[in-house]
Amino acid sequence: MSMSVQGTILVLDGVATNRIMLKVQLTAAWYQVVQGDKLKGLPALLRRTRPDLVIASQTLPDGSASDVKAILAGDPTLSDVPVVAITQQNDKAARVQALADGLDDVLAYPYKDTLLLAHVRSLLRARVERQELQVEDKTKSIGFAETGTALITPAPSSRIAILTLAARTGAIWNKALATRVPQPISSHDLPNLSGVLSSPVPDAIVVELWDGATCRNMLADLRSRAATRHTVLIGVIPDASSDQTAEALDWGVDAVCQGGFDPDEIAVRLKSQIARKRRDDRLRASLRNGLADSLTDPLTGLCNRRFAMRALHQIARQSSQSDRGFAIMLADLDHFKSINDQFGHDAGDQVLTETASRLQQSVDQRGFVARFGGEEFMICLQNVTPANALRAAERICACICSEPFRLGEPQNPILVTISVGLVLHAPPLADSVLKSDDMEGLLKSADRALYAAKQSGRNQVRLRRSAA
Template sequence: MSVQGTILVLDGTSTNRIMLKVQLTAAWYHVVQGERLQGLAGLLRRAKPDLVLTSQALPDGTAVDVKRLVQADPDLIGVPVVAIAPQNDKAARLQALADGLDDVLVHPFKDTFLLARVRSLLRARAEAQDLHVESSSHPMGFAEPGAASFMPPKAARVTILTQAARTGALWQNALSKRTRHSLSVYTSTNLQGVLSGPVPDAIIFEVSANSSGLNLLADLKSRGTTRHTVLIGIFAEENAALASEALDRGADAVCLDGFCAEEALLRLESQIKRKTQLDQMRASLRRGLVDSWVDPLTGLHNRRYAMRAMDQIAHQSTRTGKGFAVMLADLDHFKTINDKFGHISGDLVLIKAAKRLKQTLGAAGFIARIGGEEFMIGLSETTQANALKLARSLCDCIREKPFDLPDSAVTIPVTISIGLIATQPDGRSSSQQPAELERLIKSADTALYAAKTAGRNQVRVRQSAA
């Protein structure tokens, strides 16, 4: 049997636990059972559940106590806790949401709805876990990432989508009295109006028996702009089958008993908080990806990027039959600049030199800082003559104008030496392997050394066979 996840079921009544176990086991979930708060901390450590379903009232505690114990375990942060409330007890359902439970199921519930909600919560849990792992990853040698801290959610843009404009106006009026969020109203047929403005953080949409709201849900989930928008479905009547389909199509939450401003807002606040955390994790991941390729001082690419880029240029050269070039450049007498003017001034020279080199290079290739004052330049689809011409322009852009220091009349004359190697595939075989990068880079380094030995402030070319 393939186990899809571990679910902890907590209920003081054995028949309730057995019924849930039968429903969940049939869907290939591993079910762990408990009946009280006592001993729960140890059970949580042993079972490490992906989801907790708990009766709202246990013999020695409440669902809120369960949520608190789950959150206290660092290994279980983000595990959803769902309360099971008594039938026809709307106040209990709203209280559970107000207490911070991730959702509330009300007895009796159909298998299809239970399993759809479980799948939805486990998908959300998996997404958060993936983002946490990826945003916490870092290259070896970098500082360990600190503990995640999330900014509280700001006022959100919330769109109300209803079939009739009058219904939307009534919902907006009821919600606006209770929320700080910005509300806008559209009819379901005016999706263009929703998408033409700023992307909403959340959409509360009406679903009627004709299931038109589900088509709208699928449309919103398929669009890149609204893929991460919170989607909350309001069902005119308790239709478990329709609600189950909505959850499987990507709804973040559903309200089954028609529109209730209090429930809608409780679910909205919970989902906006979750979205804020996920958005911050995505932003952290994007920053980490950028940082892994960028030199923090100069803003140029780093050695890691340079080696990957050169590998791609070499493969491209094999496919196209056109040549490419590698340059290694080194600022002359840079240690003297640091010794005479200080490391802060040396850093400023590096930053300004990098800017000049990048501007002169333009779109002709890439430039990366690969060492203290050393740079690598890669050019695709070029000849030795063109690469040499560009290398001389790079020397000129550094030499022709001394570098200014802030709050000082002193200027620092700087020059640069460049070693160049260009290669040209012979074109005899389309399956020809790319040139060995290490050999080419070593050749460029030999040419750089020759430029230094010959007096610096010049370009030297290392000849390469096809």
């Protein structure tokens, strides 16, 4: 379920004045606010309003904020909705217990509007990013759904880094956390980030925050780098400064421990945040695998037709900008049906995969090879002259026929040949951008050249000048 345009926040509190105050604060920040006062009837209210975030009093007339989180967790469509608990006093032990119960954050009265809104922005931002990764249902509709978690490489062991202004502080924090978390911990001095950016990059960083531009620049640096963009950042502030906490959350810190380093709170936050990161990493891996699968031929590992057409249009645009020619080849294995009939389809698949390997080895980095379908392959070379393109096509023929295909049976090698149709798009034709119809014309020209090679006896190259 996507977020509303404004963002819908459900406020739960048994005290009407508390609900009204929160509604005023949140409405002034352009959030849509709905209200409730107890757990009774909450499932129906949640289904009706579909909130993006819940702010609940830690103590409700018939339950607690932890009960609210449990109800949300029971609904798969709402299980990722964050819950912030509001407490009447700053009780560290109660805050740690609430975080251990699964609540996303805890705020104690009195608090500033700026702090409340910074927590809201941080949690909503994290939820939006997570929702963008949850594409399973959409990817199924276009054919590259996740094939199963067993195919995803298990995540490596988590690592934690500590960043402090003084080495002695880092050593104290390290010792305190080491007995509370299972992950290995490394300590580094601020503001130098060279140690923490060295491989392997940690999954979570506990960082001592201080006021000033240097701290802001450090957080921006960590969030802007590809290596640490998704790393969990937990800030530690020496006092209860609401302004500094709000600023840290807006600069990308995932959570803040106010009032100095508390190893119990840090340990609880690390556990929940690293678990969240692991889930998000799996979603990202699934998305990458799905996108790769959608553009890759599963048998040969080559680009498929879908990718080939995208790449071909890109090469055509580059050609028009550089006034350099490119070549398209359609290559088709000769008498492939007889290979399947005589040796079986498993042998035919082995011929296709070996053909793909040989074609890739014969084509340099100026081009790519794709399986166009069946036993047909497409090769595209950019920045080539007609003479170079013809020599490349002849090499392709030679790489297939010069060495028999052994297929695990040395005593029965299979002789395979390939026919190639070559079309050139070269200056002065390359000085204009090709349209889709022009691209189809190039492919038809290459197909006619391939047909001519087949008609002329196979195992050879036929060339046609671009018709586009």
